[in-house]
Amino acid sequence: MKKVISFQIPKSNKEFVRFQIDSGKHFYDKLHQHPQWQLTLIVKGKGQLMVGDYLGRFEPGDMFLFSSNIPHVFRSDSEYFDQGSEKESLGHTLFFDFEVFGKSLVEVEEFAGLHQWLSQTKGCYSVIDKAQKKIRKELMVFSKNQGLDKIFTALGILKNLQLANALHLLNHLIPQKDYSETEGKRMGQVMSFILSHSQNSISLTEVSEVAHLSKEAFCRFFKERTGKTFTEFLSQVRIHQACQLLQDTELPISQIAYQCGFQNLSYFNRAFKKIQGESPKDFRGRVDKLGSDIYSN
Template sequence: MLPLFLKKNTRSFEQSFYTGKVFVNHTYDIWHNHAELEFLHIINGSGTRFIGDSIEAFSSGDMVLVGSHLPHVWRSDKIYYEDIPELQIELTLTQFTRDFVGKEFFSLPEMNCIQELLDDANQGLQILGKTRELISTRLVRLNELEGGEKLMEFIQMLYLISKSKEYRKLSSIGFMDSYQSKGATRINKVHDFVMNNFMEEISLKEAADVANMNETAFCRYFKSSTLKTFTQFLNEVRIGYACKLLLSEDLNISGIGYECGFKNISYFNRVFKNTLGLTPQQYQRKHLVS
């Protein structure tokens, strides 16, 4: 299966961009990137999303615009990997090239705001507030239209997002430069290894072996490629998963720490607070207040 049904021929004789509603048992769970920009709206589903060096929980309603070649993955919660026929991820996926309406169109003065939006998308953007609600409704209409009406509707949606400024950048500004300059193959392998094993104990040597490097060289390579130490990255993956469990699982704090791969609960509490500025208990109370 291609990443989220990625259309390799996004532009064809029939259409200048791809959009459609997708139902899957779980999202494509390999860290990847592609030339097309990707606009993804989670209608139903939950898990953890990784956009560049951003690691956050996602749930129904999440709406993100991912720039060209920015590595990303939406990893569904583990319940979606169980054989439950009625449980599926529902999403709307739109993919398009930067020049899907021509190389000069977004350079026009009237379209400068969209050009800025697409530039900002190089860091990944989460759409927020009333704009997210409006675009969610218009995505339904978009998939009912055809031809020129469909194209104009999508351009209008990009225009509305760009003018509203109701979005926030996800990945750090320096991530893409480091990621591209160091080459992605080794980092991708390490990323996938961590994603598949973070609930277990992972040693630095194991990660270095995946990259086919000694530990010292691996530490330098990983830091220069991701702007984080390997331990920081591993802890952030675990904390991202812990956030999901704190809001959705009937486990005590200690149980959640162990479930996420931490072998020492005091260390789990310390890392959690250093990462989010709150203790696990404070985070849980803050988000379950309603």
């Protein structure tokens, strides 16, 4: 099996479920994939989640499910990498290794529903609605489970994931094949470069050199794996960063535009409305009103 980047989850060869707490200044910031399914609850920290063609924000309370071998990265916001920052990141994750069941997953009658669900559930999902609330309670105390309690709790979580309206698909394009080692490293380097330099002017020539490809080859490579052109992806990264600043600061909109890499305010407004469906001013007003309503209640 091809792998994106060497990333091994410490486990025994016959461990169905493993619970992991990721605690530190920022999350693991390299694009990677693994054969285990992953269920992650964000307890602390904010940033951008990239999974295939999906690019979006994550923040405390969010929960995500990745099926097997889906390249992904939780990229914490830049302030989480500052040495002097007191910001922290915390995530609770379950890794499910369905391969330990071998043929039993297909042959055992009681597993028929689970096997069908696994076959139909591909890509990246946000976990929402009642299922998210139920699973969140279990993940916050999952480390207390041992032996059969660990297995029963994990199966209960899988049952909740199969509830109606539990999952919202985030991908438009589902990867049809694994990345090779070379492709994975190349894509990881490109993503890291874009996220680290998005506030600056980035030319197609620069990012092509990072990928060690010609401009034409890079454009094909990038579009095949993200479903977007480099320019479209870069704009989306910048707009998501602008959303964070509009929500978390009182900086003027013109300063936010410049800080996120837009040299022209008019272009920033047009790009923002195209991606978010509303103007930066309307976005900030709506978010502020939502926060005031929550606080007043």
